[in-house]
Amino acid sequence: MAQNPYLPHKVKILEIKRQTKIDYTFKLESSIKPDNGQFVEVSLPKIGECPISVSDFGDGWIEMTIRRVGKVTNVLHDLKEGDHMFIRGPYGNGFPLQKYKDKHLVIAAGGTGLAPVKSVVNYFNDRLDLVKQLNLLTGFKSPEDVLFKDELEAWSKDFNVTVTVDQGNKDWTGNVGLITGYVKVMDFPNPEEVEVIVVGPPMMMKFTVQEFLKLGVPEENITVSFERKMCCGLGKCGHCKIDDTYVCLEGPVFNYTKAKELID
Amino acid sequence: MGYQMSTVEFNNVISKLLLDYRILAPVCLEGKGTFSGTDLVTYGDIERIQDVVFDRKTVYSAKEAVFPPSETMFYFTEEEFKQPSVDQKGILVFARPCDINAFKRLDAIYLESGPYPDPYYLQLREKLKFVLMECDHGFKNCFCASMGTNETSDFSLLVRSEGDQIFCLINDTGFEDLISESLASNSIRKVDLQPGFVQRNKTRLQIPDKLDNSLFSHPLWQEYASRCTGCGRCNFSCPTCSCFTMQDLFYRDNPSCGERRRVWASCMIEGYTEMAGGQEVRKTQGERMRFKVMHKFSDFKKRFGFHMCVGCGRCDDVCPEYISLPRCVQKLQEIKNGGVR
Numbered sequence: 001m002a003q004n005p006y007l008p009h010k011v012k013i014l015e016i017k018r019q020t021k022i023d024y025t026f027k028l029e030s031s032i033k034p035d036n037g038q039f040v041e042v043s044l045p046k047i048g049e050c051p052i053s054v055s056d057f058g059d060g061w062i063e064m065t066i067r068r069v070g071k072v073t074n075v076l077h078d079l080k081e082g083d084h085m086f087i088r089g090p091y092g093n094g095f096p097l098q099k100y101k102d103k104h105l106v107i108a109a110g111g112t113g114l115a116p117v118k119s120v121v122n123y124f125n126d127r128l129d130l131v132k133q134l135n136l137l138t139g140f141k142s143p144e145d146v147l148f149k150d151e152l153e154a155w156s157k158d159f160n161v162t163v164t165v166d167q168g169n170k171d172w173t174g175n176v177g178l179i180t181g182y183v184k185v186m187d188f189p190n191p192e193e194v195e196v197i198v199v200g201p202p203m204m205m206k207f208t209v210q211e212f213l214k215l216g217v218p219e220e221n222i223t224v225s226f227e228r229k230m231c232c233g234l235g236k237c238g239h240c241k242i243d244d245t246y247v248c249l250e251g252p253v254f255n256y257t258k259a260k261e262l263i264d
Numbered sequence: 265m266g267y268q269m270s271t272v273e274f275n276n277v278i279s280k281l282l283l284d285y286r287i288l289a290p291v292c293l294e295g296k297g298t299f300s301g302t303d304l305v306t307y308g309d310i311e312r313i314q315d316v317v318f319d320r321k322t323v324y325s326a327k328e329a330v331f332p333p334s335e336t337m338f339y340f341t342e343e344e345f346k347q348p349s350v351d352q353k354g355i356l357v358f359a360r361p362c363d364i365n366a367f368k369r370l371d372a373i374y375l376e377s378g379p380y381p382d383p384y385y386l387q388l389r390e391k392l393k394f395v396l397m398e399c400d401h402g403f404k405n406c407f408c409a410s411m412g413t414n415e416t417s418d419f420s421l422l423v424r425s426e427g428d429q430i431f432c433l434i435n436d437t438g439f440e441d442l443i444s445e446s447l448a449s450n451s452i453r454k455v456d457l458q459p460g461f462v463q464r465n466k467t468r469l470q471i472p473d474k475l476d477n478s479l480f481s482h483p484l485w486q487e488y489a490s491r492c493t494g495c496g497r498c499n500f501s502c503p504t505c506s507c508f509t510m511q512d513l514f515y516r517d518n519p520s521c522g523e524r525r526r527v528w529a530s531c532m533i534e535g536y537t538e539m540a541g542g543q544e545v546r547k548t549q550g551e552r553m554r555f556k557v558m559h560k561f562s563d564f565k566k567r568f569g570f571h572m573c574v575g576c577g578r579c580d581d582v583c584p585e586y587i588s589l590p591r592c593v594q595k596l597q598e599i600k601n602g603g604v605r
Contacts, residue, residue, distance in 0.1 A: 003380065003383065004347065004383045005379075005380045005383070006337055006338075006383075006384075006524075007338065007345055007347075008345075010343075043512075043524075044512075045340040045345075045512065045522060045524065046340070046512050046513065046514035046519070046522040047512055048510065048511075048512045049510050049512070049524070050540065067541075069540045069541040070539075070540025070541065071540070072540070073540060201543075202543075227539065227543070228537065228539070228545075229536075229537050229538060229539050231508065231509050231510045231526070231529075232378075232508075232510075234378040234379065234380060234382070235373075235377040235378025235379075236373055236374055236377060236378060236382055236506070236508075237507055237508050237509065237510075237526075237529070238373075238506065238507030238508070238529065238531070239507065239509070239529065239536060239537060241559070241563070243477075243558075243563050243566070244563045244564070244566035244567040246377070246378070248378075249377075249378055249379075261477065263477050263480055264537070264545035264546055264551075264555075
């Protein structure tokens, strides 16, 4: 048989960090070089395979932040450091980093939506002179669901970070309320110089994009990332197809001008 | 070159072919039909020409020759993956023009779409050759002429059965020897033979040239929401439906070994878009019907340049709710023309 792109390869788990009760970050030994925003198909033989976005990567490693939410991820969470999982990829496209150069970049992420943009945040945090200004708005259901607490704290020292939760508790002293509320109050003197990334659950993306549009940010300055069922990542299995677009090939990252035409 | 010979003589040809090919053709499985006392006409291996059903349409298409309903992608032990070995023989499939044209659709998805050709599909597709079966009349629900899939030149042999005589046209030089060897010693006659193609079907449709999102919210789809039961038969009988889902399993008597398979998937069945955590798009049968119709008559064409549907009418044949795909397209055309509804 010719080259078989369905064959996964084995990778070692270097580190597991528990972000929340149900979200773990796995650092894996891997030489793949993904673009920021791409995904890989993660599998555990005998259990199954699922697409997971790469939350960060570096020399010889990649990192994925995985929520325990289904057949494969339930078992993934039982793995220990030193254990192995299987991956193939990376697949899809990444965020158009060049497009954000010399712009005011606003990244709005809801819940696990922060994972696929984490590497983008790190990229620009390391190169703050590339953008005019950097803002991160991130929302979670509750204080217990906040991901990347250490990173958020470190980032907030370097640029403007807003963390909000839908519902606080007695120990929470931070922001409360939906992310859209914090978009509303933003002020852009030159909205056409603003570039926005919105990633999160479908409803969050829909309403957050609307708020940015109301502020005068042009549609073509908004980037979103989709989440769909994908069994192959290769444009064959059909599950992620919308119109004539395969999310696994032309996405998951889309410019909003394209994304708004994609009706499932 | 065309030849005429007796069934017995043609069976000798088949015997020779079987040395190098697996031969798949429409066969009749008695009593295996959906209803009691009915037969199932479907694809199966044949060893003699009398087993081939020429006068009825198969329920399932020939796609399983290269895209089996369940296909093992690899076996795994704790450390290793092993791909299943493949039969070295070629595959010869008796198929009608619509079904042969359907392979062009499968080729587009499996070989052209995405960064790599699908290796599992490719290794079987490379072995595949067609024996053209003519349709002297269209069958019930056929609309190949409307789809432009009623003719084909992509066949190695044409086989026509008339009484105890077989007419065979060789359209592939690789097969010339097969007959010419038998020529000398037998009463095989050379004849002038041209394939006949159906030019008109009872069902005819005009495909709206620009189907777009504007029709997505039309009440037309709601009718299907209540009528369609989401059984997926339309997808499984379709010669161009190519979706699959990955499935892992382990062996009960040795849980450290197992296999990964891909199995046919249906966009009409619940769960097609469901992700871990329960998030799903297209929750009603109406939306699923719309997705299927748009794929067959618009989306695919935008990507590959020709319509996906080949007009075989099998989806109409098998629907337990008597939903008609061409009727749906007809309605879309009427809406486009500003008609009622």
